[in-house]
Structure formats: C-alpha cells, structure tokens
Amino acid sequence: MAANLRLFGSVVHLCKRHAGMLQRYSSNTSQISEEVQKLLSLKEQLGDAKPQKFQLKTPKGTRDYNPRQMAIREGVFKTIINCFKRHGAETIDTPVFELKETLTGKYGEDAKLIYDLADQGGEILSLRYDLTVPFARYLAMNKISTIKRYHIAKVYRRDNPAMTRGRYREFYQCDFDIAGQYDLMIPDAECVKIVAEILSELNVGDFIIKLNNRLLLDGMFAVCGVPEDKFRTICSAVDKLDKTFWEDVRSEMVDEKGLAPEVADRIGEYVRLNGQLELVEQLMQDEQMMKNKMARQGLEEMKLLLTYCQLFGVLNKVSFDLSLARGLDYYTGVIYEAILTSTAEKAQTDGADKNESVGVGSVAGGGRYDGLVGMFDPKGKKVPCVGVSIGIERLFSIMEAKAEAAEGKVRTTETQVYVASGQKNMLEERMKLCNLLWEGGIKTELSYKKNPKLLNQFQYAEEHGIPFLAIIGEQELKDGVVKVRNTSTREEETFPREKLLDEIRTRVSSS
Amino acid sequence: MAANLRLFGSVVHLCKRHAGMLQRYSSNTSQISEEVQKLLSLKEQLGDAKPQKFQLKTPKGTRDYNPRQMAIREGVFKTIINCFKRHGAETIDTPVFELKETLTGKYGEDAKLIYDLADQGGEILSLRYDLTVPFARYLAMNKISTIKRYHIAKVYRRDNPAMTRGRYREFYQCDFDIAGQYDLMIPDAECVKIVAEILSELNVGDFIIKLNNRLLLDGMFAVCGVPEDKFRTICSAVDKLDKTFWEDVRSEMVDEKGLAPEVADRIGEYVRLNGQLELVEQLMQDEQMMKNKMARQGLEEMKLLLTYCQLFGVLNKVSFDLSLARGLDYYTGVIYEAILTSTAEKAQTDGADKNESVGVGSVAGGGRYDGLVGMFDPKGKKVPCVGVSIGIERLFSIMEAKAEAAEGKVRTTETQVYVASGQKNMLEERMKLCNLLWEGGIKTELSYKKNPKLLNQFQYAEEHGIPFLAIIGEQELKDGVVKVRNTSTREEETFPREKLLDEIRTRVSSS
Incomplete structure (x- = not known):
C-alpha cells in the first residue's frame, strides 16, 4: 500500500506540474504531450490499484489540538477546575457512549443531532450529547441523592459546525452540578457565583449572566392565555429570541403554532422586560401574575436568587431577563445563560447579522432540573438538581486569539x-x-x-x-x-x- | 413517561414479591391469585405503554468512575504526566473518531474490533482504536518531521471485556512518542527509561521490560528457513507465546500455516532465549545469524540499546527476549513490552491458567514504526517514530485494590x-x-x-x-x-x- 501511495503521490505531483505548465507554456504542445506520456506510463504502473481518494483530514466539525493550543487549553482548564474545587466539588467520569435508550426522550427536537454507533451486533449505542443526562443516569444507577460534582469531557452533536467561532461537532463541556434536597435557591445561587468567578478569572471581557425561571415563564404563559398543552412549544419559540427578532418569534407563535395574535402580543410585552430586584417588585405588583401560583412561586424564587447573588457579590453581573427560555425540555426552575457582551456588541456594530453574533456570545448555560433523575429511577424517585455548563470551546477560541495578538511565545514544554x-x-x-x-x-x-x-x-x-x-x-x-x-x-x-x-x-x- | 416508569417499577416490585411467594408459599394458591390480580390491574393502568425493558447500566465493557476512583486516577495521571514532562514532551489531542479510511489497513486481524459510527449521511467514521495511528495521521497532515509528544486519551475496542482484570472496551492509553530522524537507539532507549520510571514511581511491584527487534525476528525467521511471505503470519504466531505454550504455537505454525516442522523447531530453539548483553554476544557468535543482514543489524541495535539502558540505569529492569513479537503490523525495529512479574507469578502459583494470568501482567508496550507516517503522506515521505503506550487501566485496578487494602480514606474534595x-x-x-x-x-x-x-x-x-x-x-x-x-x-x-x-x-x- 505504501508503495502505491508513493506512486499515486508522483502522479499527483505530475498533475500539478502539468496544470502549471498549461498556464505558463500553453503554446508549447510538445512539452505537454511529453508530460502526458509520463503521466500515462505512471498510471500504468499503478495497475489495478486505482488512485484512492485518500483524504488527509479530521472528520467534519472536529479538530486536532497542537501543543500550543494544548498549553492554552490546559491553562483554561486549570482556572476552571480550581474554581470547582474552591467550591468543594468532587469529579466523576462516564463513558463516551451510552445505551441509545438512555438518551431517548431527553432532548426534544435536538435528538436528531445525536451520533449513533453502527449496529455491529450487541447493544445499540449513541455518543453522549451532553454531560447532564449521563450524570442523571449515574445518580439513579448508583442511588445517589446528594453530590456536588464537576465533569469535564467531550460531547458530540451532528450540528452545523462553525469552527471559526468555536462551534464544533466534538467539543468540551465543563459541568458543575449540585444534587440534593436543599433549601430554596442556595445551590442555585452558587452556580451563578461559579460562572461569574470563572468568566472573571479568564479575563475574556465583559459578560452578563441572564437569569429566569421556568415556573415564572409557565405562569406568564398562563396569564397571557396560552393553552397549557402549548407551554413547551411556545417556550421553544421564546428561546429563539437570542437569535432572531421578536417579529419572527411572534409569527412562529401565531402562524405556525396557532396562537391567537393578542396572546402573542401579551407575551411580547413581558419578554421585553429585564432588570434586577426592581423588576421582581414591579412584577409582584402585577395582580394577574400574582394570582397565578406558578408565576408567584417563580417570582419568589427570583427574589431570593437575586438576594443571594448580592450576598455572593455578583449582582452586578446578572440580569433577570424574561426573554431567557433555554431550549432543553428538562428544566423545571431557575435557568441561566451567560453571554459575553463586549464580543456581541463588537459583532453588531460590525454589521454582522443577529444570528451570527449574539448567539455566539453565549459561553455558559444551565438551570434546575428536578425531574430528570426520576426518569431513570425504576420507582421514579426524584433527586432535585441544579447546574451550569461552561461552553469552553468559545473560551479557547478567545484565549487563542488573545495569545496570537500578544505575539508572546507560549511554551509547550517545561524542560529546565x-x-x-x-x-x-x-x-x-x-x-x-x-x-x-x-x-x-x-x-x-x-x-x-x-x-x-x-x-x-x-x-x-x-x-x-x-x-x-x-x-x-x-x-x-x-x-x-x-x-x-x-x-x-x-x-x-x-x-x-x-x-x-x-x-x-x-x-x-x-x- | 416518569409516571409510566413509576408504574412499571411497581409492576417489577410485585413480580419480585410474586416470585418470592411462589418459593415460600407454593401451596397457598389464594394468595398467589390475589397477587396475580394486582399485577393484572396494574398492567391495565399502564395502558398502551408496554413495560419497556429499561436498562439502567453503562454499555458493555465500560464503566463510570466515581469520585474515589477519580482521585486515584488523577494521582496516577499526575505521576505519568510528570514523567513525560521531565523528558521534555509536549502534548496534543485528536478527535475521538477518525475517517474510517484513516484506520483501514493498519491493524491487521484486529480491524474487526473497531467501533464504527452509524452512517447518518456524511462521512463514514470510526472510533479510534489506538493513539498511534491518529498521531501518524496528525504528523503527515501537518507535515511535522520532529516532535516529542504525549497523548492521554480513551481508545475503543469491541473486544471481549474482562473488567475485573482491568480490560475494558473503553480505556485510557498514555502514549509517549518521539518522531524524527536521529541516531540509532537514542530515543528508543529513552522510551525504555520512561516506562521504568513510571512503573517504579507508581510502586506497583516488580516488573520487567522485555525487548526485542523486528529486524532480528525477520532475520531469525530467514535463518530458520521461513519463506519471506510468511514472516508476518509466523510473527503473529510467535506473539501468542505470552498467552499460550510453545506446543500450541508450534502446531499453529505447522498445521495451520503450513510451516515445515523442522523450521518450526528451529524457531523454537531461538524463542526460548532471553538475557541481556551476554545473549547479544552469544547470538553474534551464531554464524548463520551473522550472515543475515537483518539479523546482524537487529543484533547491533540490541547491543546499542542495552548499552544505553545501562547508561540510563535501567539495565536491571530489562530482558532481551526473543519470544517477544507484538501483534501490530506496523513495527519495523525495536519492540517493547513491560509486564508485572509479581502479579504474574502470583497468578501462576495460584494455578490459574496461563491465558488468564501472564497476558494480564502486560502494562506497557510499544516499538519503532518507521513506515506508518509514510502511509499517510501523499508522497510517501517517511518520518521515523518510536514510542510506548502505558496500559493505564490495569494500573488503576492495582492502585484501587491497594487503596482498598490500606483502608485509608481517599479524600475526593480539597475543601479547606x-x-x-x-x-x-x-x-x-x-x-x-x-x-x-x-x-x-x-x-x-x-x-x-x-x-x-x-x-x-x-x-x-x-x-x-x-x-x-x-x-x-x-x-x-x-x-x-x-x-x-x-x-x-x-x-x-x-x-x-x-x-x-x-x-x-x-x-x-x-x-
């Protein structure tokens, strides 16, 4: 095979020379036909072995890390792991693939992005899509009801890659989760604190952590007149607000999902709201809202969460934002999303379209998912959980660009x-x-x-x-x-x- | 779904009770029929949703790492990475899957153990089988001709798992390789040194690093009268000597692979030899051997290698062993394999069969592969490489057992x-x-x-x-x-x- 490859290499080489000659000496036909003869005789030597279309590349949406990138990556990991350890977290690891049925019914529409393994006899397997579902499976399987753990590992999504902006099909997630039956919003606030610490320490520019609550969203939908069986699909539509404009979201609600226009408009009034404790107070004056049990509980939770954020010194980093919805089905309470504001702003003033800029600024997300572990427990026993996931690839890209700009040498060995x-x-x-x-x-x-x-x-x-x-x-x-x-x-x-x-x-x- | 699962859990629970009752009160038919009624009515409640065969497990041959195991694993990694860094290595990372064609034709018979991904449209992919082939692909793709790198990552083999002995389908490899055109045996000796340092520092008991050379093996085959087209298949047979007895290997050579019995017996004389520099000297007196160019070069390389091992202070850890063959096709020179001798001895005196004990003692292996990168280069340009892979899972198992025996608490957090x-x-x-x-x-x-x-x-x-x-x-x-x-x-x-x-x-x- 090696000999054939070498021969094939020679053919390719001659082809290239040939092409070059056609440009430079297009009139010199004798030289061309000489080259053609060489090509033909080389082709003959190859015999039956057809020149293979041999691709020297990594699969679509993936990349190698060279030593310089690894040095940067290790620096970022060190900061993140230090933070997780500072908050007393243990760590676990799970296999890169799970039984396919473990992932089934957890990701809604995104399930189509799951990588399946070929059926080679035996179990039907899929590559993990995130670290949250394997974590829930781990808790149920080992009957663990309290743990504070981090897990740093690669996950896989057959998504449209946008590698220059740090969006890959194979990418790291850094997850921190707290499982256990505790008092309201205390672990939830620590998750916000952790995101704020990591983004500050990595020094990637200004950021804001958006906060909202699924209970409040559902209560708000009810108040606006959304039928209960449409809560999740309308929530999916709201989730697109970070990528498209309200007009598009409204037309999805009305034209595609059959919502009455006036209901959509009422939602539109709410989702433009954002603020902090004063917004909680304002919504607590909203009688309609306060009559709804879910909305009331959601608002009380938000009030507590913001108070605790203040005690943890991160109130200036958060925004209570009614447009935040998060895509995944399994969230049941608080939801988070951190975005880099300086990057997003820059992209917008550069005239990039909203889809390309704002969405990419997202570097962390998470929320409370009290029902997921119960989906795995044979008796449905619930373990309340809350957690965040750091979108590390985007941060690598930024750190790489910074190192590039600084032009300083990144040492890739430690030889003394x-x-x-x-x-x-x-x-x-x-x-x-x-x-x-x-x-x-x-x-x-x-x-x-x-x-x-x-x-x-x-x-x-x-x-x-x-x-x-x-x-x-x-x-x-x-x-x-x-x-x-x-x-x-x-x-x-x-x-x-x-x-x-x-x-x-x-x-x-x-x- | 959660509700259904809960219901299903109740059914399972009743089934178990039912089975227990059958044993204990097999005469008490009324109680049994009562239970059956309960079962049937519960089944009815489930409605159309048939009780799923819901499996709460990790895929066959894989495992989770709990925080305690992670603490041990991190300790082992730290020792290994420190050693690699002490020897001036950089690190790289590659995707968990490669184009299937990248792996094709590299693993001989073992190719059947490769995990393929399902064809979901797009590229045809396979999970990596080792870290060596991705490394060679990386070098060719990036036109790198000198590098000293380590790579610690999981690899995947659809093998028969033996998890109690640390043999998994998903397992870590820790590879150290030196690529570049250098003087004979200098990097090769550093690889031996590294294996010796790591196994000593991990304190896993006595070990020996077996050394041999593919050139010498091929020369020896020629001297014994093996036809050249049978070198690789006879080499595969010799490779089984660490798992089975000579009699079985001989019959494979003669009965299955059509070797003349006297040729096999000549091989049998050689492969029982092992020693150090004195064995090199002895073989250098063998006129037949010294007439064969490959054998002569192989012996000269062994002499140099053993001399350098002495300078690096590891001569007492190595054994020049003519029975060492290594399975993979791509080795072209020196080959290594480290085995834990105290474990193997123990298992043997316990009367375990050879297949179960000796093979498991293997904790590191490697060798020189000067042709592999050329298989990826469009022009067939060769990059000489030598490296070792530490079989870390086996070491984890030993360290875990040690921690278990010590009964000391392993801290899984660092909270102060x-x-x-x-x-x-x-x-x-x-x-x-x-x-x-x-x-x-x-x-x-x-x-x-x-x-x-x-x-x-x-x-x-x-x-x-x-x-x-x-x-x-x-x-x-x-x-x-x-x-x-x-x-x-x-x-x-x-x-x-x-x-x-x-x-x-x-x-x-x-x-």
Missing part, C-alpha cells in the same frame, strides 16, 4: 535543563548526566544526535525557552565538574558534579 | 474550610463569610440548609476531611470576629474578621 557538549564522542557522557538530572527530578533533554554541534544545541535551548544548559567536555569530566549556562544571560558557571543538582534546583526555583 | 453556625437565621451571614473566603482563594463550603444543626455541620466537616471550620453567631458578628475550629484537634481560636484570611492561609499551608 538541556544537557550539551561541543566535543565528539560525548554521547554516553551526556546520557549519564541526563540520567543524573532525571533521577534528581529535573526536567531534562539531550540531543538525539551522536555528535551534535554545540551551536545547534544552544539554539535548541533558546528556541524552546529552556532556561539552562549543562555542558560537559573532556576537561569537565577530568575535573569532575559541569558547566551551567544561563540561556538568556549567556553567563556560565562551573560546579562540582556532586553539587550540580542543588545548584540547578536553586536556579530553576527562582527563575 | 466549612463555614458554620449554630444559630438560626444565619444563612445570609454564612453566605457573606463564604464569599469572603472564596474571594481570598480559600476552598470553602457551607450547608445548603437555611438552619442546619451545628452538630451536622461538624459531622460533615469530619466525614469529608475538611480541616477547619469557620463559625459565626450573633456574638461573633457583634464583636467582628470569627471562631476557627480545627476539625481533628477540636481546638478553637477566635480572630478579628479582617485577619481571618491570613490566619486561615497560615493554617492550611502548614496542615
């Missing part, structure tokens, strides 16, 4: 010492010295060439940001010493071999 | 302070204090109950190994102080609120 020699036949001695440093816990590299040039070794250290070189030659070996060179200052000092480890340790800890 | 109060209506004050500690970078938790009992809060801190409590009440608030309680000594000290962060920091850094 490069063992070098300028003399021949020093390989074995370099290896021994390297081993001494490894055994001492020093991050060390050496050239894999038998007799590398000293200058090349200096250059390697400089290019890779390795702070020190340990240099030996005949004289150093005879004297039992090692020369230590500081890569940036180019200063050199000589130490007895037995003191080398200590001297290096002192230097790397202060550098 | 639990904010508590023994008085009512202190929730808001607890939240404010919690926020103060979070803002100061202290890992802090609080009870999500409005008015939790003090004793419950003490108990929570004790059970979760949280070293300190920060306690407030009316008096503390009035005095502007906080009481700090040491969970293990139960000593309490009181500090002014503004000094709290410093006092806590001093205490957690020394605890």
Whole structure:
C-alpha cells in the first residue's frame, strides 16, 4: 500500500506540474504531450490499484489540538477546575457512549443531532450529547441523592459546525452540578457565583449572566392565555429570541403554532422586560401574575436568587431577563445563560447579522432540573438538581486569539535543563548526566544526535525557552565538574558534579 | 413517561414479591391469585405503554468512575504526566473518531474490533482504536518531521471485556512518542527509561521490560528457513507465546500455516532465549545469524540499546527476549513490552491458567514504526517514530485494590474550610463569610440548609476531611470576629474578621 501511495503521490505531483505548465507554456504542445506520456506510463504502473481518494483530514466539525493550543487549553482548564474545587466539588467520569435508550426522550427536537454507533451486533449505542443526562443516569444507577460534582469531557452533536467561532461537532463541556434536597435557591445561587468567578478569572471581557425561571415563564404563559398543552412549544419559540427578532418569534407563535395574535402580543410585552430586584417588585405588583401560583412561586424564587447573588457579590453581573427560555425540555426552575457582551456588541456594530453574533456570545448555560433523575429511577424517585455548563470551546477560541495578538511565545514544554557538549564522542557522557538530572527530578533533554554541534544545541535551548544548559567536555569530566549556562544571560558557571543538582534546583526555583 | 416508569417499577416490585411467594408459599394458591390480580390491574393502568425493558447500566465493557476512583486516577495521571514532562514532551489531542479510511489497513486481524459510527449521511467514521495511528495521521497532515509528544486519551475496542482484570472496551492509553530522524537507539532507549520510571514511581511491584527487534525476528525467521511471505503470519504466531505454550504455537505454525516442522523447531530453539548483553554476544557468535543482514543489524541495535539502558540505569529492569513479537503490523525495529512479574507469578502459583494470568501482567508496550507516517503522506515521505503506550487501566485496578487494602480514606474534595453556625437565621451571614473566603482563594463550603444543626455541620466537616471550620453567631458578628475550629484537634481560636484570611492561609499551608 505504501508503495502505491508513493506512486499515486508522483502522479499527483505530475498533475500539478502539468496544470502549471498549461498556464505558463500553453503554446508549447510538445512539452505537454511529453508530460502526458509520463503521466500515462505512471498510471500504468499503478495497475489495478486505482488512485484512492485518500483524504488527509479530521472528520467534519472536529479538530486536532497542537501543543500550543494544548498549553492554552490546559491553562483554561486549570482556572476552571480550581474554581470547582474552591467550591468543594468532587469529579466523576462516564463513558463516551451510552445505551441509545438512555438518551431517548431527553432532548426534544435536538435528538436528531445525536451520533449513533453502527449496529455491529450487541447493544445499540449513541455518543453522549451532553454531560447532564449521563450524570442523571449515574445518580439513579448508583442511588445517589446528594453530590456536588464537576465533569469535564467531550460531547458530540451532528450540528452545523462553525469552527471559526468555536462551534464544533466534538467539543468540551465543563459541568458543575449540585444534587440534593436543599433549601430554596442556595445551590442555585452558587452556580451563578461559579460562572461569574470563572468568566472573571479568564479575563475574556465583559459578560452578563441572564437569569429566569421556568415556573415564572409557565405562569406568564398562563396569564397571557396560552393553552397549557402549548407551554413547551411556545417556550421553544421564546428561546429563539437570542437569535432572531421578536417579529419572527411572534409569527412562529401565531402562524405556525396557532396562537391567537393578542396572546402573542401579551407575551411580547413581558419578554421585553429585564432588570434586577426592581423588576421582581414591579412584577409582584402585577395582580394577574400574582394570582397565578406558578408565576408567584417563580417570582419568589427570583427574589431570593437575586438576594443571594448580592450576598455572593455578583449582582452586578446578572440580569433577570424574561426573554431567557433555554431550549432543553428538562428544566423545571431557575435557568441561566451567560453571554459575553463586549464580543456581541463588537459583532453588531460590525454589521454582522443577529444570528451570527449574539448567539455566539453565549459561553455558559444551565438551570434546575428536578425531574430528570426520576426518569431513570425504576420507582421514579426524584433527586432535585441544579447546574451550569461552561461552553469552553468559545473560551479557547478567545484565549487563542488573545495569545496570537500578544505575539508572546507560549511554551509547550517545561524542560529546565538541556544537557550539551561541543566535543565528539560525548554521547554516553551526556546520557549519564541526563540520567543524573532525571533521577534528581529535573526536567531534562539531550540531543538525539551522536555528535551534535554545540551551536545547534544552544539554539535548541533558546528556541524552546529552556532556561539552562549543562555542558560537559573532556576537561569537565577530568575535573569532575559541569558547566551551567544561563540561556538568556549567556553567563556560565562551573560546579562540582556532586553539587550540580542543588545548584540547578536553586536556579530553576527562582527563575 | 416518569409516571409510566413509576408504574412499571411497581409492576417489577410485585413480580419480585410474586416470585418470592411462589418459593415460600407454593401451596397457598389464594394468595398467589390475589397477587396475580394486582399485577393484572396494574398492567391495565399502564395502558398502551408496554413495560419497556429499561436498562439502567453503562454499555458493555465500560464503566463510570466515581469520585474515589477519580482521585486515584488523577494521582496516577499526575505521576505519568510528570514523567513525560521531565523528558521534555509536549502534548496534543485528536478527535475521538477518525475517517474510517484513516484506520483501514493498519491493524491487521484486529480491524474487526473497531467501533464504527452509524452512517447518518456524511462521512463514514470510526472510533479510534489506538493513539498511534491518529498521531501518524496528525504528523503527515501537518507535515511535522520532529516532535516529542504525549497523548492521554480513551481508545475503543469491541473486544471481549474482562473488567475485573482491568480490560475494558473503553480505556485510557498514555502514549509517549518521539518522531524524527536521529541516531540509532537514542530515543528508543529513552522510551525504555520512561516506562521504568513510571512503573517504579507508581510502586506497583516488580516488573520487567522485555525487548526485542523486528529486524532480528525477520532475520531469525530467514535463518530458520521461513519463506519471506510468511514472516508476518509466523510473527503473529510467535506473539501468542505470552498467552499460550510453545506446543500450541508450534502446531499453529505447522498445521495451520503450513510451516515445515523442522523450521518450526528451529524457531523454537531461538524463542526460548532471553538475557541481556551476554545473549547479544552469544547470538553474534551464531554464524548463520551473522550472515543475515537483518539479523546482524537487529543484533547491533540490541547491543546499542542495552548499552544505553545501562547508561540510563535501567539495565536491571530489562530482558532481551526473543519470544517477544507484538501483534501490530506496523513495527519495523525495536519492540517493547513491560509486564508485572509479581502479579504474574502470583497468578501462576495460584494455578490459574496461563491465558488468564501472564497476558494480564502486560502494562506497557510499544516499538519503532518507521513506515506508518509514510502511509499517510501523499508522497510517501517517511518520518521515523518510536514510542510506548502505558496500559493505564490495569494500573488503576492495582492502585484501587491497594487503596482498598490500606483502608485509608481517599479524600475526593480539597475543601479547606466549612463555614458554620449554630444559630438560626444565619444563612445570609454564612453566605457573606463564604464569599469572603472564596474571594481570598480559600476552598470553602457551607450547608445548603437555611438552619442546619451545628452538630451536622461538624459531622460533615469530619466525614469529608475538611480541616477547619469557620463559625459565626450573633456574638461573633457583634464583636467582628470569627471562631476557627480545627476539625481533628477540636481546638478553637477566635480572630478579628479582617485577619481571618491570613490566619486561615497560615493554617492550611502548614496542615
């Protein structure tokens, strides 16, 4: 196969040359026919093996991470995990695929985006679509009724990728959830706090965390005159407000979903409202609303949540927004969505259409889902849960762009010492010295060439940001010493071999 | 659906009772028919929704990791990543699936174990089977000719799982590879060093790293009289020596693969040999061998490799073993396999059959594969590579068993302070204090109950190994102080609120 590929490579190469020649010497027919002959004879050599359409790529909507991107990714993860740990979370992991039936009936219309595995005999499996459903399955399966856990892993959606804006078919989610029967809004407020901490620490610009409540939404729908069997579908329509204009949403409600125009208009009045505690107070004056049990409870929860946000010092980061609906069916109470406001603003003033800009600003979302675990428990036993998911890919893209703009070198290794020699036949001695440093816990590299040039070794250290070189030659070996060179200052000092480890340790800890 | 599930749960419950009764009161027919009536009426309530065969499980051959297992897993990863970084490696990541054609023709007979994704329109995809082929694809796609990288990720094989022994269908691989045109055996020796460091640091008992060379194997086959077109299939047969006895391997060679019995016997003489540098010397006296170019080069490489292993201080951990063959087609030079000897010995003296014990002892493997990247390059450009893969799941299992045996508590969170109060209506004050500690970078938790009992809060801190409590009440608030309680000594000290962060920091850094 390798030989065929090589041959095929030659054909491709000749084709390219051929094409180039057609442009440059289109009159020189003899040269062309010569090339054609070469092509034909090469094709003959390929014999039966047709040139395969061999694609050297990753699947649509996915990407590799190179070492530089990995260094940035690890930095982002570190910030996020530190925050989760600061809030006392444990971590779990679940398989990348689940029984297909585990995912069935959890995602509404989005179920069409689930990746299925081929039926190769045995169980019918699907790749996980999010981390929430596997978490609920885990709780029910292990009969766990209280846990505070984070889970960082990749999820899969056969969506239309928009990779330049950080939207992939394979992407990380960083989920933090609190399960357990607790007093109202205390864990819910901690989730808001966590999103605020992470976005602040990552330094990705201004952001706002929109808050709303499914109970309040349903109460509001009832007050406006939406029939109960249309709550969920009307909620889906409202959810599109972050991507399209009210006029479009209204026409979806009226023309597609058969809502009376005056009902839609009443909804329109409410969903334009946003604010903080004063908005809660205002809605609490709305007699219609207060007569509805769901709306009343939703408003009371919002009041508590905003009060707790204030105590956690994040009131200035949140907005109580009646247009926030969230797509997923399983939310039962508070819902969250964090958006980057500086990015969205920029895109809008640039004249990008709303669909392309505002929606992309979303970097975290979540809410309360008190019924999901019960869907897995054989006896329907409920475990109340609330959680948030950080949309990490968008944040990676921003951090990458920032690193790009800063033009600073991102170190992709942590090597502290490069063992070098300028003399021949020093390989074995370099290896021994390297081993001494490894055994001492020093991050060390050496050239894999038998007799590398000293200058090349200096250059390697400089290019890779390795702070020190340990240099030996005949004289150093005879004297039992090692020369230590500081890569940036180019200063050199000589130490007895037995003191080398200590001297290096002192230097790397202060550098 | 939740209601149906609950109902279904009741049916299952009654069925179980029913079965139990049949055993206990098999004569009591009236009670049985009563139960049957109950069952039938419940079944009726279910209506059209047939009781689903709802399975609350992870897919075959996979598992969840609970927080305790995650804590152990993170410890193992830390040791491994530290080692990779000590050797100057960068890291990359690739998608969990590849185009199916990327995997085609790389795994020989094992290709049947590849998981395919369903064809949902679009590209034909498969889950990755290892990290080596995606690495080679990555190098060719990005035209990289030198890199030293590690990659830790899950791979997928539709194999027969043996989960108690750490064999799963979804499992982690930890790969370290060095790509580049370098002098003979220098990177190859570093791979051996890395395996030795990791297995020593993880403290999983005695181990041996078997070494061999595909060139030497092929030369040996030629010397024994194996026809060249049978080298790979005979190599596959030799590979089974770690799982079955020579007699079985011999009969596979002779009866199934048509090798002359005397040729098989000659191979049998060689594959029982193992040793170190003295074995190299012995084979170098073998005139037949030294006449064969491949065998000669293989032996010269082994000599160099063992010399370098000595310089790296790991000669006592390696064995030059002519029976080591490795299954995969793509190896072209040195091959490695590390096995835990204490485990294997134990299993054997326990009388377990060879298939069950020795093979399981394998915890790392790898080798040189100079042709694989060329299979992806359109021009067939080769990039020499050598690497090792750590079989981490087996190591997890051992570490878990050790933790189990030690009976020590594995902490699954890192919380440093639990904010508590023994008085009512202190929730808001607890939240404010919690926020103060979070803002100061202290890992802090609080009870999500409005008015939790003090004793419950003490108990929570004790059970979760949280070293300190920060306690407030009316008096503390009035005095502007906080009481700090040491969970293990139960000593309490009181500090002014503004000094709290410093006092806590001093205490957690020394605890």
